[in-house]
Amino acid sequence: MHIDILTLFPQMIEGVFNSSILKKAQDKNKFSYDLVNFRDFSTNKHYKVDDYPYGGGAGMVLTPQPIFDAVDSITKNKSVKPRVILMCPQGEPYNQKKAEELAEEENLVFICGHYEGYDERIREHLVTDEISIGDYVLTGGELGAMAVIDSVVRLLPDVLGNQESAPEDSFSTGMLEHPHYTRPAxxxxxxxxxxxxxxxxxxxxxxxxxxxxxxxxxxxxxxxxxxxxxxxxxxxxxxxxxxxxxx
CATH class of the missing domain: 1.10.1270.20 (tRNA(m1g37)methyltransferase, domain 2)
Structure with missing residues (x-):
């Protein structure tokens, strides 16, 4: 699996991806990733990626051009269009079933937003999935994307040391997991x-x-x-x- 993450703050993600299970999965060549700062694709002379919303209102909205161009650059030479996932509060509530579905894909693209929201044309014409990790609002989509990616990568074959671990996790069976005990008795x-x-x-x-x-x-x-x-x-x-x- 290859994962592309569009973000304005790649430094938020690097530490997580180079630690624990995600790091081991990369060492085993089970997945790879690229961090794409979509500000680099802005055609604005000041590299702006946001603007005031039409009709007024609080906050700034991410403009379509940098994100569309960033996704185009990722997908232009690929024979199969990847799943393009938008992290947003209005998205489909995330669960284990969705993680198992995404784990079957070869390429995932995550779009992590900031500010008030996205230009609606990004949502309507670019993405294949919208995901929310809960009924609350974060500063940006990076934390949500990291949670989703972690839950997906651990399902890839041979990522976990014990192959029975993932199928027996809470929610994988449709119920919460049983209690665990270890030494001493x-x-x-x-x-x-x-x-x-x-x-x-x-x-x-x-x-x-x-x-x-x-x-x-x-x-x-x-x-x-x-x-x-x-x-x-x-x-x-x-x-x-x-x-x-x-x-």
Whole structure:
């Protein structure tokens, strides 16, 4: 996979991309990236990339010319048009399903804005996807893009050390992940559940699935509504609801 990031502040991104899993993924040649400062494409003599909005109003709006020209320069020699992703508060709420979809692509282009917003022609005629990482507003799109890219790259084959890690993550199964424990088995009187020490993998698997369902019920009930539950899951869910009603 190759990723292009259009940004006015490339220095914000370099540290993240050269650390931890993203750095290891590059070392394994699982993905590469280019940081494109779209100010370099401005035809304005002062290299301006924003202007006042028509009709008045607060803030400045990113002009179309530098961004269109930057994307054109990236895509002109490519046989397949890449996904061009606009980070913006009005975009599609981001989730694990979207991450899995994007992880199948060979080339992604992220546009990170600043100021009040984008000229609408960028949104209508240039991008293929609009993504929001939450119902709040950031200073710019770089932080959101880094979050999306991290979630996508870790899904690429052989990026994570344990290939079972990504499929078992929260949201990958449609529910929150079960609790984890490690050594020591007894820490200050707080003990690891006996089932995890039993060596009985069938019982451990059943416990983890039950705890995953319980945690999802307690914290994100709406995720359960989106799933088709087994008979065993339904019985467990009835128990959780009964306990909750008694509290």
């Amino acid at each position: 007894d820490f200050r009187g707080m003990k690891v559940p006996d089932v995890l020490l039993s060596g009985d993998h069938a019982k451990i698997d059943a416990w983890r699935k039950g705890e995953s369902l319980k945690r999802t019920f307690e914290r994100r009930k709406e995720l359960i509504d989106e799933r088709t539950l087994s008979d065993i899951d339904c019985k467990l869910l009835d128990k959780f609801k009964s306990r909750a009603d008694k509290k």
